[in-house]
Amino acid sequence: MASPVESRRPELRKDSVTNRWVIFSPARAKRPSDFQSKSPAPSSSDPPQTCPFCIGQEHHCAPEIFRFPPQNSDWKVRVIQNLYPALSRDKDLDSSASLCSDSLVWGCLLDGYGFHDVIIESPVHSVHLSDLIPEDVAQVLLAYKKRILQLAGDDSIKYVQVFKNHGASAGASMTHSHSQMVGLPVIPPSVSTRLDSMKQYFNQTGKCSICDVPIKDLLVDESVHFISVVPYAASFPFELWIVPRDHVSHFHELDQEKAVDLGGLLKVTLMKMSLQLNKPPFNFMIHTSPLQASESDSAYSHWFLQIVPQLSGVGGFELGTGCYINPVFPEDAAKIMREVNIS
Amino acid sequence: MASPVESRRPELRKDSVTNRWVIFSPARAKRPSDFQSKSPAPSSSDPPQTCPFCIGQEHHCAPEIFRFPPQNSDWKVRVIQNLYPALSRDKDLDSSASLCSDSLVWGCLLDGYGFHDVIIESPVHSVHLSDLIPEDVAQVLLAYKKRILQLAGDDSIKYVQVFKNHGASAGASMTHSHSQMVGLPVIPPSVSTRLDSMKQYFNQTGKCSICDVPIKDLLVDESVHFISVVPYAASFPFELWIVPRDHVSHFHELDQEKAVDLGGLLKVTLMKMSLQLNKPPFNFMIHTSPLQASESDSAYSHWFLQIVPQLSGVGGFELGTGCYINPVFPEDAAKIMREVNIS
Numbered sequence: 040m041a042s043p044v045e046s047r048r049p050e051l052r053k054d055s056v057t058n059r060w061v062i063f064s065p066a067r068a069k070r071p072s073d074f075q076s077k078s079p080a081p082s083s084s085d086p087p088q089t090c091p092f093c094i095g096q097e098h099h100c101a102p103e104i105f106r107f108p109p110q111n112s113d114w115k116v117r118v119i120q121n122l123y124p125a126l127s128r129d130k131d132l133d134s135s136a137s138l139c140s141d142s143l144v145w146g147c148l149l150d151g152y153g154f155h156d157v158i159i160e161s162p163v164h165s166v167h168l169s170d171l172i173p174e175d176v177a178q179v180l181l182a183y184k185k186r187i188l189q190l191a192g193d194d195s196i197k198y199v200q201v202f203k204n205h206g207a208s209a210g211a212s213m214t215h216s217h218s219q220m221v222g223l224p225v226i227p228p229s230v231s232t233r234l235d236s237m238k239q240y241f242n243q244t245g246k247c248s249i250c251d252v253p254i255k256d257l258l259v260d261e262s263v264h265f266i267s268v269v270p271y272a273a274s275f276p277f278e279l280w281i282v283p284r285d286h287v288s289h290f291h292e293l294d295q296e297k298a299v300d301l302g303g304l305l306k307v308t309l310m311k312m313s314l315q316l317n318k319p320p321f322n323f324m325i326h327t328s329p330l331q332a333s334e335s336d337s338a339y340s341h342w343f344l345q346i347v348p349q350l351s352g353v354g355g356f357e358l359g360t361g362c363y364i365n366p367v368f369p370e371d372a373a374k375i376m377r378e379v380n381i382s
Numbered sequence: 383m384a385s386p387v388e389s390r391r392p393e394l395r396k397d398s399v400t401n402r403w404v405i406f407s408p409a410r411a412k413r414p415s416d417f418q419s420k421s422p423a424p425s426s427s428d429p430p431q432t433c434p435f436c437i438g439q440e441h442h443c444a445p446e447i448f449r450f451p452p453q454n455s456d457w458k459v460r461v462i463q464n465l466y467p468a469l470s471r472d473k474d475l476d477s478s479a480s481l482c483s484d485s486l487v488w489g490c491l492l493d494g495y496g497f498h499d500v501i502i503e504s505p506v507h508s509v510h511l512s513d514l515i516p517e518d519v520a521q522v523l524l525a526y527k528k529r530i531l532q533l534a535g536d537d538s539i540k541y542v543q544v545f546k547n548h549g550a551s552a553g554a555s556m557t558h559s560h561s562q563m564v565g566l567p568v569i570p571p572s573v574s575t576r577l578d579s580m581k582q583y584f585n586q587t588g589k590c591s592i593c594d595v596p597i598k599d600l601l602v603d604e605s606v607h608f609i610s611v612v613p614y615a616a617s618f619p620f621e622l623w624i625v626p627r628d629h630v631s632h633f634h635e636l637d638q639e640k641a642v643d644l645g646g647l648l649k650v651t652l653m654k655m656s657l658q659l660n661k662p663p664f665n666f667m668i669h670t671s672p673l674q675a676s677e678s679d680s681a682y683s684h685w686f687l688q689i690v691p692q693l694s695g696v697g698g699f700e701l702g703t704g705c706y707i708n709p710v711f712p713e714d715a716a717k718i719m720r721e722v723n724i725s
């Protein structure tokens with residue numbers, strides 16, 4: 040009879056930011072699969088017939104919001120409307136608006152007002168974010184900032200989620216390097232949970248949980264203004280957080296100098312991931328504070344950027360419990376990432 | 383310039399069970415993809431060389447826990463240990479056990495004690511759960527029940543998650559029809575959130591949120607003891623819940639007669655899904671109450687089974703916010719599912 044594989048004992052961990060149990064189980068990494076392996080992602084140096092995100096194809100896109108440099112046909116970054124938006128940027132004045140606990144007790148209903156934009160990170164189809172020089176990555180980050188500041192002018196928008204999907208298994212439907220931004224009329228559940236958890240830590244310790252992020256055995260890289268670490272209770276193998284050293288609540292407080300510094304660290308991190316994990320599909324998400332956060336919230340809220348390589352999908356266990364199973368201990372992932380040599 | 387596609391206006395909805403905002407946005411369904419389409423899942427009538435889950439291959443499996451019928455080489459269902467378990471079924475007596483807020487303020491650490499089993503649903507490789515007669519589906523359900531009752535004897539186990547992964551994009555690594563069960567030493571986050579939400583509804587209305595589940599326009603099928611509905615704020619297109627008509631907290635209260643009735647409805651539901659959605663990969667999860675739930679909790683807790691066809695993956699937005707984007711309105715999904723003719 041087959042007997043279980045010998046490995047380090049599993050552990051459950053939870054951190055004071057996401058407040059979610061994660062199961063660490065190295066034995067899981069060894070399980071076989073009798074499905075045929077998925078075909079590798081098509082190389083994006085092989086552009087489709089007409090990619091609307093390529094320079095010269097601007098007329099195939101939904102309306103532009105702005106570009107860098109402005110009014111220049113030789114643009115580096117474009118922020119455009121998403122042609123298939125999750126939310127509608129027109130206010131519905133007739134809408135019965137929010138129907139919560141009063142009239143419709145079983146559920147809540149809200150009109151789908153909000154913004155859904157695409158940030159085209161490069162004019163050239165085959166260029167990835169990690170191919171750009173730090174100054175050009177900074178342009179992308181500053182485009183996020185500029186657009187967030189515009190959305191902050193609309194009182195109905197409570198939270199802006201910036202995210203990037205790279206590769207089909209990370210959800211991307213377009214191969215040309217891009218990211219997205221959704222301005223939401225509600226504070227999403229994971230954001231509320233995170234803020235509650237950070238607040239609780241602050242009340243217990245008097246400190247910000249992100250300023251206090253454990254780095255022993257978990258630090259990967261450092262720049263002047265940022266560090267990269269594997270989180271203590273990483274939900275995914277090789278998940279990484281890029282954390283500003285200074286206590287800052289909102290991503291959109293980023294200035295030019297810090298943007299270049301972050302651009303450099305982000306570039307290095309993505310290059311290391313690509314080299315070590317064989318060009319994995321990945322997502323990144325900017326975790327910031329709600330737009331209308333109060334002065335007192337700023338004591339415990341501290342933005343960071345989360346990068347998740349998509350190495351294995353999830354299944355019914357994660358869908359049912361909200362608990363993740365991670366076969367790689369964070370200390371081991373950090374050690375491996377520290378040792379990658381990209382020079 | 384390309385202009386946005388005309389569709390029904392997006393809506394945000396939240397229900398009183400999962401308490402999670404979902405964005406309904408039909409426009410999203412129309413977006414293009416320039417990735418090559420994924421190859422279809424390999425047909426499982428084409429078994430791999432040696433599948434350890436097939437009859438006659440029992441010696442390639444981790445130890446058996448029990449089988450139906452007992453002591454019979456001609457078994458119908460086997461419950462076995464998972465050979466690559468997420469948790470360890472041996473208690474670690476030396477373990478420093480739970481390290482929460484006291485010594486390790488930033489995070490919590492718990493020894494990975496628990497159970498991870500596999501339920502082999504048929505002796506034959508090519509037979510899917512929906513191919514079985516209702517009485518044989520019932521055997522699988524009663525195997526879950528029997529194993530849950532065994533785990534309930536261990537005070538350290540707080541919650542049992544039963545789930546099924548079917549097809550590679552639903553996370554399955556094995557093609558032979560099976561499901562899994564994890565006995566956890568903690569109550570997982572989605573379960574706590576669900577119970578809190580159901581309790582709140584009960585406190586506000588004096589009623590159980592699942593007894594009250596909206597069926598207008600959302601009902602799909604009915605049997606003697608169960609109904610199937612599309613939930614009001616479904617996170618995924620064509621997500622379905624099978625709900626017991628009687629107010630029952632724990633799945634493991636299921637008796638033989640109800641198991642056959644549920645077996646029939648589950649079979650019909652999976653067949654309809656397969657026909658209408660072209661044999662999609664899917665997950666199902668049994669949402670039950672914690673093992674040591676108190677008498678007072680039973681007033682608002684009511685188990686149900688959630689089925690999720692995996693039609694599109696998720697991306698950075700969902701990872702970042704915990705909010706889902708569903709391109710299909712629940713009323714539309716229910717109408718389509720009602721109209722599928724499987725006879």
Ligand SMILES: Nc1ncnc2c1ncn2[C@@H]1O[C@H](COP(=O)(O)OP(=O)(O)O[C@H]2O[C@H](CO)[C@@H](O)[C@H](O)[C@H]2O)[C@@H](O)[C@H]1O
Pocket residue numbers: 091099100101119120121122123124157203204209210211212213214219384413414694695696697698699700707
């Ligand atoms: N001509 C054009 N002009 C303007 N915009 C155009 C366009 N053609 C396409 N688009 C938009 O470009 C975006 C490209 O986005 P991604 O490739 O990152 O993933 P997508 O949003 O499709 O879905 C992934 O991310 C979302 C959010 O995480 C998940 O819901 C989903 O399951 C996952 O596949 C799409 O949203 C699309 O609507």
Ligand SMILES: Nc1ncnc2c1ncn2[C@@H]1O[C@H](COP(=O)(O)OP(=O)(O)O[C@H]2O[C@H](CO)[C@@H](O)[C@H](O)[C@H]2O)[C@@H](O)[C@H]1O
Pocket residue numbers: 041070071351352353354355356357364434442443444462463464465466467500546547552553554555556557562
């Ligand atoms: N000879 C043998 N004897 C006993 N057991 C054997 C065995 N050979 C294989 N197994 C076990 O059989 C199980 C088959 O399970 P599934 O195909 O449903 O998905 P898996 O658990 O691999 O991962 C999916 O589900 C989990 C939980 O949702 C996700 O974490 C993950 O990402 C997703 O791919 C595996 O857990 C494997 O360990």
